[in-house]
Amino acid sequence: MPKVRAEKKTRTHNEVAKQGIMFNKDFGQHILKNPMVITSMVEKSAVRPTDTVLEIGPGTGNMTVRLLEQAKKVVACEIDTRLVAELQKRVQGTHLQHKLQIEVGDVLKKDLPFFNVCVANIPYQISSPLVFKLLLHRPFFRCAVLMFQREFAQRLVAKAGDKLYCRLSVNTQLLARVDMLMKVGKNNFRPPPKVESSVVRIEPRNPPPPIVYSEWDGLTRIAFTRKNKTLGSAFKQTSVLALIEKNYKLHCSLHNKEIPEGFSIKEKIENILTNASAAEKRARTMDLDDFMSLLHAFNSEGIHFS
Structure with a gap:
């Protein structure tokens, strides 16, 4: 064996x-x-x-x-x-x-x-x-x-x-x-x-939780890249911002949404994290409910991870 x-x-x-x-x-x-x-x-x-x-x-x-x-x-x-x-x-x-x-x-x-x-x-x-x-x-x-x-x-x-x-x-x-x-x-x-x-x-878990697993996996991948750092820090990485911006523009294109002039993906993410009281949280102390809430906060603003 x-x-x-x-x-x-x-x-x-x-x-x-x-x-x-x-x-x-x-x-x-x-x-x-x-x-x-x-x-x-x-x-x-x-x-x-x-x-x-x-x-x-x-x-x-x-x-x-x-x-x-x-x-x-x-x-x-x-x-x-x-x-x-x-x-x-x-x-x-x-x-x-x-x-x-x-x-x-x-x-x-x-x-x-x-x-x-x-x-x-x-x-x-x-x-x-x-x-x-x-x-x-x-x-x-x-x-x-x-x-x-x-x-x-x-x-x-x-x-x-x-x-x-x-x-x-x-x-x-x-x-x-x-x-x-x-x-x-x-x-x-x-x-x-x-x-x-x-x-x-x-x-x-049957039935499974009502979320898209690839989205969840994308979010936790970013959060745990630096599990001891704050989420605010994790989401400031250049590669992370580039990936999220690409996904956001695709989302807007598919839903016929205009991207405003002077749009900043960095500011948008910072606002979402602040409004969700998550900017100072660290992945190592976040449980399932914390991650579910955060994923919902991002998705409701058109931010996706898959």
């Missing part, structure tokens, strides 16, 4: 598995071997007999077999063809064989299939893009129980004012409820990774 980004890209295989498979550092492969951790992850996902489960990075199938025993179907996405062969061999000729569907390739480059629940030991180098691929997937899934590098998991659940609170925190929590489930030490893997891990449960 893929795990933990290697410090240096290398083609060297760093350990031979008991199954005779050499783990590939290119994919950061660290197999979860502790059956108690696997059992706990499956239990916390509350898989139903009618569920289709998505597993990303099944590796040699330790978790897959447990999921197959509980679910109606398991769709396993694996990039390493050697591990695909190992997984197929493991279920071949058993009563579980007909329940398993294997998708070979890079999960970030493929359309996700329909699924009710996702359970996975996530390759750390794809953690962030994969979280948002899952959260923007439709139709909605019920929940995901995912293992991440511990600091990444802590960022997912961090609240405004916390040391690790960042754009990842606020963007994820806009779209989902995120809960920390358990810590997993490095000795639960073969070979042991250099970092500790944690398991989180992600439950998409």
Whole structure:
């Protein structure tokens, strides 16, 4: 099962598995071997007999077999063809064989299939893009129980004012409820990774908040560029002003609005921030409601971020 980004890209295989498979550092492969951790992850996902489960990075199938025993179907996405062969061999000729569907390739480059629940030991180098691929997937899934590098998991659940609170925190929590489930030490893997891990449960907000996500993402990108600086300072950057002015002129053009002579995008933004009592706020202390209010203040004045 893929795990933990290697410090240096290398083609060297760093350990031979008991199954005779050499783990590939290119994919950061660290197999979860502790059956108690696997059992706990499956239990916390509350898989139903009618569920289709998505597993990303099944590796040699330790978790897959447990999921197959509980679910109606398991769709396993694996990039390493050697591990695909190992997984197929493991279920071949058993009563579980007909329940398993294997998708070979890079999960970030493929359309996700329909699924009710996702359970996975996530390759750390794809953690962030994969979280948002899952959260923007439709139709909605019920929940995901995912293992991440511990600091990444802590960022997912961090609240405004916390040391690790960042754009990842606020963007994820806009779209989902995120809960920390358990810590997993490095000795639960073969070979042991250099970092500790944690398991989180992600439950998409259904229905989602009534905002355009690309707008929200654009706003938080600007605000968190300098999360310890005031918003007044963040929005004075030349590149930010240029982008917002371009979007504003497009908005005016599409809505047949005239731009007054002597118009200054810098002054307009300063006025919006002042009227919203946001000029002196800092991204690191702003919660979801603060960002929603600010986005509404900008949008109502024709300022857009996507």
